[in-house]
Amino acid sequence: MIRKYIFGSPFQTDAVVCDIPCSQGDVPHMKQENGENLSFSCQLGSADEVYGLGENVRGINKRGWRYCSCCVDEPNHTEDRQSLYAAHNFLVVRGQTCFGIFVDTPGVVTFDIGYTHLDEMTITLVYPDAAIYVFEGMCVLDIVKEFRTLIGRSYIPPKWAFGFQQSRWGYKTEEDIYRVVKMHRENHLPLDSIYLDIDYMERYKDFTVDRERMPHFEKMVQDLKEDHVHVVPIIDAGVKVEEGYAVYEEGIENGYFCKEEDGKEFTAGVWPGRVHFPDVLNPEARKWFGEQYRVLLDMGVDGFWNDMNEPSIFYAQDRLDSVIDQIAALKGRNLNLETFEQFMGAVRSLSDNREDYQKFYHQTPEGRMSHDRVHNLFGYYMTRAAGEAFERLCPDRRILMFSRSSYVGMHRYGGIWMGDNKSWWQHMLLNYKMQPSLNMVGFLYTGGDIGGFGADVTEDLLIRWMQMALFMPLMRNHSAMGTRQQEVYRFDNQKILRDTLHVRYGLLPYLYSEFMKAALGDEMYFKPLSFLYTEDAYAPQVEDQLLAGDSVMTAPVFVQNGKGRYVYLPEEMAMIRMRSLDDYDTDRYPAGHHYIEAGLNETLLFVRPDKMLIMSDGGEYTEDVHTDHMKVFAFVKTNAVYEWYDDDGMGKKYDDPEHMTKITVAADGTYTCEGRNIRLTVELL
């Protein structure tokens, strides 16, 4: 049951794809507050849980903090932050009642979920224009499904994007790229793609290639493709101000950049120095910007990541000038607490300052809007620009696309990565917890930078993180310039890392199948225990275990020097303690609390009753993964059934019945296949 309420004159965000008639009267479950801002509140029962908000800090249960939907370039992700890169204004309250709410507005929204008072939730909109949707259902999964149906089908990447991917800000030349790929291949470390961060561009200009560093870019792309490795370049939001640069000149000529009140282009500073932002909320400008991706597609590229599109602003040019003047004026003065704080405050004010958002405008179909009113849409619409272009330029072929910033609706055009995390055990856990919240709002193709982007990784952290990421659709090792080099081949325990990677390629048939079924059916791929085991009183406490697809529960080790962990089983399960594709032991555990050992080289996987985990024999890249023979780990109580989805991984015809194979394993280990005829080695758990 979905109801829609309109407040003010909401901007058409295109978050939803279904037209729903407006309801009259009060928003159910929430009380509209009197006050300056449009605001709604409700009481929370002491046992109520609150789920949602997609990409944000803290737990799966969001109770006990205030969050703010305001997309921002925020690399610290500590507990006290309120905003990350995305605005995902959907949440579900479960407890005394069960309902969901989606606040569809492109401006800033705050969610006080038991912060001011433990038993109170308040949602406040900075601008009073919004479509508010309220969902009712029997359980969280019902409500999520209602929401997901409303917002449309999730983006589906090519199959190779489920392989292992390597990235680092710091690969500068063709030689760097070839060498990294070679080191993987030589050491039998499976790999499907390599990333180009900002250094491949000429002076950080979008859609250019630095021909000094990469004179044979097209050949490199082709060579690597023959080696089954895809090259994935970055695209930034800001377009460099530079005479003679075609994108800049076309944008100026056609008025396609965001402008200030007086009609002059707004100038911000990012990597290239001064840039203008493409006005992706203007349909014509969006089409033009999307068309630019053709340059790289024509060079053989078939994947992109859109970055800095909150948009990140190092400085607005006017403010920079003023701050420099303010600082210069302090020369010779005695800087005490107050005046030194003026100095530091001026410096801090430079970047991502919300006041600057009020200084530039978009030409939207609904007229001119200050950026501040539509801020949270920028990343979405930049990625939409690309997605719409891909539909025009290569309609029959999947292109890899994911973005840093996002809003609900962008999930139809691309995935996201979880932004600039750090090499912290804490961030590995945070990234893990984000997965189901992101699934709730339609983002299925997601993952955090493995090993951590900022700060220096340790070998054990990288190993544990790789194990944790075994089921993450986007499995990418990425790190920042200046941090410890963290390619998997750089560490002493390379065997553990290699074995873990081969397990990933073994898991690919299951992982791809579960991902695709979730995408095609508007389902969640990662689920917290509490969503499935709704009657289990302890399940809501479990935030470090997730169901990955229909068969498997994961329970990674998140603690340094940990040699095992506590695992809670809501029902009897079978465990696989995996060291490599060939080396594992298995056991059964009854429902309840268990302490289970897991050495540094061991990953704990759990198979639910009457479910199975299908595994290939692995491979060095996704195309090397064969499915004519597979191993099946089946935990059969009476009869285990698995619906296996597979396709060519590139095309967009998803509903072919040939894609489905039904595998049935009986208690004696005999099996049948309906659909494709595959040879199975059954291992009963």
Add this chain to the structure above:
Amino acid sequence: MIRKYIFGSPFQTDAVVCDIPCSQGDVPHMKQENGENLSFSCQLGSADEVYGLGENVRGINKRGWRYCSCCVDEPNHTEDRQSLYAAHNFLVVRGQTCFGIFVDTPGVVTFDIGYTHLDEMTITLVYPDAAIYVFEGMCVLDIVKEFRTLIGRSYIPPKWAFGFQQSRWGYKTEEDIYRVVKMHRENHLPLDSIYLDIDYMERYKDFTVDRERMPHFEKMVQDLKEDHVHVVPIIDAGVKVEEGYAVYEEGIENGYFCKEEDGKEFTAGVWPGRVHFPDVLNPEARKWFGEQYRVLLDMGVDGFWNDMNEPSIFYAQDRLDSVIDQIAALKGRNLNLETFEQFMGAVRSLSDNREDYQKFYHQTPEGRMSHDRVHNLFGYYMTRAAGEAFERLCPDRRILMFSRSSYVGMHRYGGIWMGDNKSWWQHMLLNYKMQPSLNMVGFLYTGGDIGGFGADVTEDLLIRWMQMALFMPLMRNHSAMGTRQQEVYRFDNQKILRDTLHVRYGLLPYLYSEFMKAALGDEMYFKPLSFLYTEDAYAPQVEDQLLAGDSVMTAPVFVQNGKGRYVYLPEEMAMIRMRSLDDYDTDRYPAGHHYIEAGLNETLLFVRPDKMLIMSDGGEYTEDVHTDHMKVFAFVKTNAVYEWYDDDGMGKKYDDPEHMTKITVAADGTYTCEGRNIRLTVELL
């Protein structure tokens, strides 16, 4: 067994109090490396644990990171930091062999403990002058005791310093102070002291009182003392440069400040703006600086906290001038990645820049030394200045003293708090883990700011933190200006907070007794399970439970929305699930892993077999805690014995046999007291 090795010409740090003959030959257990720096390394077995380093980030077992002893004003304490406020160069390796090492040098030292290679530890000294002590013993506790005996008896505060203490940067006037105290008293929230942060001073000048804000300072101190509340002002390291300010003028006249190469006083900027640093490594200057505390002692003050004594440097004056010029020169330029990073890098270079440490000097008994060579001693010697002065000025009376920065040896003059933590669940856990590491290096009177100093607290975090702090000797709620107000009377669930505070006052006799026995016997008050249960294979994994004294094990809840936790018992124990002094339930658990519920209002305490926990009936301040009647929670298997230490809490005669009372409880609940005759209510667990 202690051996001492001399390298170069070590500076006499006065960390140790015993003279030990030097050994010749190689340092045992470690291999001296060839290379530019003095450096030692050893292999680590895969099961080896490494304990120590006092105040630092990460776990109790320090494996898996590189740490750096370089005292610094560092408020973030995230996993990637290497240095906090202290330099505690002592660690113990337990595994294949068991040995301790103390690197006594006042310069920077790095400890790579399985960072570069998981199985390797390397200690590197920036300056090659050091006394290195190596300890051997049967177990960690033996080695710690050897070390503690070598470095001398830990500081003992007055008994009232074990009561609850309230602080906030932001109390500005006498009215503020009176109001906070009144709110505690009116609401029956026990309190023993209130803190003055920097605002009580006139223009942030040490040893002055702002007479506009606090015209009747002496009366306030007296009034509050009559209300059993002690006023504890802050003292900063930097002395304001201001004509007519006596401390400044005396310091200049006598050459008591740190100077640059050319003899000019080194000028840094801190709260008051320009300051000079007292040369506390010069014995005459140290005596003079210590003498200044008399001003406040004479006003009735009997406690102090020494802050900013790493020393914290917001800027060196010369560098500030140069940075302002560099920034001004950027005006009008196109700031791209490289040049904007120059801008931001220049700003970051201002504070706590190690290059500045080479620009000023101390006049030590061993001649003129650049600050960089002796950096880690500054906080120690500032606090020593005070401690030595108190010995002269009030030899028979304990004065509360604790410091932010420290080095081994300072533990004889004062305690420490754990610096500027944040309102993070993660920091509550970090502060908990630091306690045993600090005890290892002699710091017994310690605690972290309850609720967190920076960032905004949540009500549940404050409650859980108060519960966690029940056994912390220094139990202080402290927060920064601009953050959410976090006095305990500001929250809805005041009853929980009140009950928790009353439990603290109930625990005081036990807590004080255990603290004093640890101090007088060079023992640890907080111990990890693995130190006591040396044969328990799982105990080293447990970093969120601690033994507090001889009878009790604590197991706080560290997770938001947590309704219980896993607890590991290395032996059978009795549990008290405490809601208030009168409201609790008890149970026994066998050795092993357990999941135990703990509601937001509940604290889990565990009593060891044949041990007991003595508890008073509570009180509103420490003097209100009576011990003629006590409750005893005894877990008697055959016979429980407790040696109860008590004294007047102010004097320094600790060895009076009258201070000890031996309590014996038999299995039937009958008891005897040898020493003081106290009335006990025995509750058998």
